[in-house]
Amino acid sequence: MKLLRTTPEQVVFLLGNREKELLLSVLRLYPRIPPAHQQLSKNPERLPDREGGQRLLAESLAEQRAEQQKRLRLLIEDRRRLSATQSGWELALSPGELEWLLQVLNDIRVGSWLAAGSPEDLLGRITERTAPHIWAMEVSGSFQMGLLHMLEGEQPA
């Protein structure tokens, strides 16, 4: 993944064929974090409105998930966003879209980690069952770090 150009309205990346396939494969896994995993408090019994607060959080996250899924569909299908060129695929994102893509990638990374059994040590936990989850973690993490480096003005390694 390479940063091609940046304007105030748009950031344009160049992806190779394999990178584009990897990105789309991993994005199709969204959402991965089970809604029940996200809790408002570790001590909810001490909050004034325990159930209301948790419900609000669940609603807010559900709304975000629905919105992100809609945006992802548009991103994947819109030829102006992901277009073939002679040197690969150009991905054009607004700064706001970059931010939600980071959120989506991290949902996939964290959700895949949870699905793999929340291992502290990934390499020691690769089995037939966990391998697809660890693959998704690594791929989403790689794109995530690439985007972060580009936001910092660096080219990813």
Add this chain to the structure above:
Amino acid sequence: MAETAIPEVLPDTVQEQQDKPRSDLEPGFLVICWNDPVNFMDYVTHVFQRVFGWNKSKAQFHMRQVHEQGKSVLARESMEKAEHYVHQLQKYSLHATMELDT
């Protein structure tokens, strides 16, 4: 938190609210971010900057606290504001909660 390069940070991060009498601040809720081995350190720093509008060095200070001490208190706020911050942090899939400050 997943390892990335640890920056040198000279914290400018003494909690601003410590100057105010405690009675002025109550009732208060702590916004806490907890450590996990999956979120990248650079990502956590980025999220703190986005959600709280902090400069990079303050965001890195709190990120390091999460990484080294297992958690960091990011803010002490009213219930509504604390809820808002937890919603924002969880939208980035960070392990963040709000706890009653006693």
